[in-house]
Amino acid sequence: MAPDTGTAAAHRAIEAVWRIESARIIAGLAGLVRDVGLAEELAQDALLAALEQWPANGIPPNPGAWLMLTAKHHAIDRIRRDERLAAKLRLLGRELETGEHAGQADFAAGDDEEIDDDLLRLMFISCHPVLSTQARIALTLRLLGGLTTEEIARGFLVTEPTIAKRIVRAKRTLAGNQIPFEVPPPAERPARLVSVLEVLYLVFNEGYSAMAGDDWMRPALCSEALRLGRVLAELMPAEPEVHGLVALMEIQASRIPARLDPDGLPVPLPEQNRGRWDQLLIRRGFTALLRAERAVGPPGPYVLQAAIAACHAQAHAPEQTDWARIATLYQALASLTPSPVVELNRAVAVAMAFSPARGLEIVDGLAAEPALASYHHLPSVRGDLLAKLGRRDEAAAEFRRAASLTKNIPERTVLLRRAARCSAPSRQPPA
């Protein structure tokens, strides 16, 4: 039976409240019961209660507090019914009972700082290294993003049962390994933070790789990663790498309106219409970068990548790009996180700043790199540099090789076009 439109509208309104409140509710409950799986179940129970009661009674004035209080009552019921759970939560039970008497007003006025701490703990546990990367992503979007299993599945182009299984297993792994619900102690924190930032950036990139015509849920992953990054930046204001990642995402997101042409083909950065870059996000990115640069010590990999993105954002026209600075930043990035991909990017910057020949030298040094054997950007960059040097036949061959290596059809189209332009016996400027 299809719900009437009034009920459907009420349900959508409740879903919106859930999206706004769920992370803090789950975090607060996990802080009490010390089990994220149970916390989420209790929060879901509260959501069901809201779906039953709110359409008739209206949304309460403080819906977050209502959901939290209802979830706490469910927790107390569960503890009374389940002795094993009661034993496990013996110490916490008292706190719950006290909470019950304290009532809604008390919670509403409640300790925001404590909930913030719980939210941070929730981020760290969702990205715990005991979980696979895929599980970390699914759990983070579910617990912190308030996304449904179906939405996560659509975003990552996998089936709903796959995501559901990942989440169930992840919760079981956390419980089975008795992973504490905590902000990691200082000695472990840097490595654990790397994992949190990595999860957010993977989600962002998944959304960024979305093509025109994809399910809207895919580009929505960018906004979600960016939003979670902004939340994390407020929770850990003293961590420069958090601001670095936020800056990087803000600036990359600023290019979304310009990165595809009307046919849905990717437009390379130098050819993008800079007038379409979102200046609001660029400004936010610069602000985040400034916050990162206030910290003492050498910049980390996200701050460096954000600084590179900022160089592009600052240039009103491609020829105003400070390629020498970008080359220096890539040099710093390469010494921090040595990788052939970073080296390839450095080659591009060096070619732009100094000469295509110098860039080509670096690229040729990467030819034997096994990690890049099937990486289409390597022949694509090489083709680009060869074309600039007038070695058009070699360039065309490299573009064709790059096209054969990419699975991304729009990208392949662009590469084959460039190959054709290099082979064409015209007096057109090289690709």
Next chain:
Amino acid sequence: MRFLMTVNGGGRQPDEELFAEMGRFVEELTRSGVLLATGGLDHGTHVSASGGNITFTDGPFTESKEVIVSFALLEVRSKEEALELSRRFWTMVGDGEGDIRQVSGPEG
């Protein structure tokens, strides 16, 4: 999706309590990553273009309900989320009027 929320007049006379509440509200929206920009606007100047004649008229205007006094640009996941945040805002400030309009453009 982005929404521009405007206050077109109304709201209770701001006192210390409202300023404090508003400060908390704005901070909460910032901390949750949804508030992109916010600001207040003065009376302004009305522009009217007709047959090549462009006329400027300085405010304040009598039809005060049509004058935007403040705005917030929000990045939310659904229209309902924007409505819910608006509900919270108006619960706090009291009687008045405003608009909630989706900003069109490519999704970010």
